Structures are given as structure tokens and as C-alpha cells.
Amino acid sequence: GENVEQHPSTLSVQEGDSAVIKCTYSDSASNYFPWYKQELGKRPQLIIDIRSNVGEKKDQRIAVTLNKTAKHFSLHITETQPEDSAVYFCAASEDYGQNFVFGPGTRLSVLP
């Protein structure tokens, strides 16, 4: 089955700096890669996703890149703000999204 690794497990950046979180997956059949943000005490919520037929996707300060050959994808947050502080989860899905395998999460702290 699919296995998703995520690094780093914790990340601290200064406000205004960029943050990068990286994930690798094992199953080449995976074709959909969402990212979720979970604030303290709340539910995970989708922030951006990418499909295997696209190499990069951007939404304002957030971007995701995908390298299918290397089987890794990354989340990039630019101009970080304190409200970006949260736990971020990547996930990989195969079989047209029947199931999702989540990475272990990255705790991002944006320091003012």
C-alpha cells in the first residue's frame, strides 16, 4: 500500500520568510495530492491540491510542486504570517481518490 513521508516534522520561520514542506510517496499509482491545514483544536481543512497531470499549482501565497519521477511533492508558503502557524498534512491518493494516505504532519510556527 501507499506510504507517505513528510519532512520536517517541525518548522519555525520568521514572519515574512518562506516555508517549504516536503513529502514523498511510494506508490506510483497515486495521482492526487492534497494538502491540509489543521489549526489547534480544529479540523483539517484543504488548502491546495495538485493532480498528477500538473507539475505546479499556485494560489496566492501558497504553491505546490509535484515531481512524479522522484515521487515527491512540496508545499511552499511565501511571506508567512502568524496565522499560517498550524500543522500541515500532505496526502496521496490512488485509484481516483478512493482513499487518502496522510503524512505524519509538519508543525509550522511563524514567529513575529
Next chain:
Amino acid sequence: DAGVIQSPRHEVTEMGQEVTLRCKPISGHDYLFWYRQTMMRGLELLIYFNNNVPIDDSGMPEDRFSAKMPNASFSTLKIQPSEPRDSAVYFCASREYRDFGNTIYFGEGSWLTVV
């Protein structure tokens, strides 16, 4: 739509008691997932249903856990008997199947403490 609705939001129970968690998926969604989240193990998939049929329950930790989905708008996760190590946040999530790349939507979670 109100989103995925879970109840109870918080529950504290004594070891050995039965716990029942409830979930109402988003209307029209045909996949329902139960996840458990702890600091140590992160987000774990327990079981998921497609059109009310359990598809994969390999994540259910042991026979004390059971899940049902009697109809498209309701699911339960039951723990009997409960143990302190079952303390966690239990999330229900749902998804509508379309051709490709559909994300799942989480409920607010049920925070379970077993003492």
C-alpha cells in the same frame, strides 16, 4: 450544506464503558471515512464506506471497535469496552466520487477521553 456533522463533540467516559460516536456526512457524498488522531500516531484511517458498504476496515485497531453505516446519511463508530488508550480525537469525513481527484471534508471531530 452544513458540512460533516459529528456528535458528541466531547465525551469523557470511564474505562469499560461503551462509547458511540455519530456522523452525518455531507448530503450526496458517497464515501465516508473514520479517522483517529493522536499525538503519537497522527491521523490514522480506521475504516471507510462507499455507498454505505464497508470497503476497508484494516485500520480498525481491534474487535472492540465496530462501525456501521445503515443509510447514506448516518454512520456510527462504537468502542466496547473502552480503554484509556482509546483517548483521541475521532474525525468523520466524507467525499463525493467524481472522475478524478476529489478531496475529503472533515467534521469537527469527537474528542474522547477514557479515564
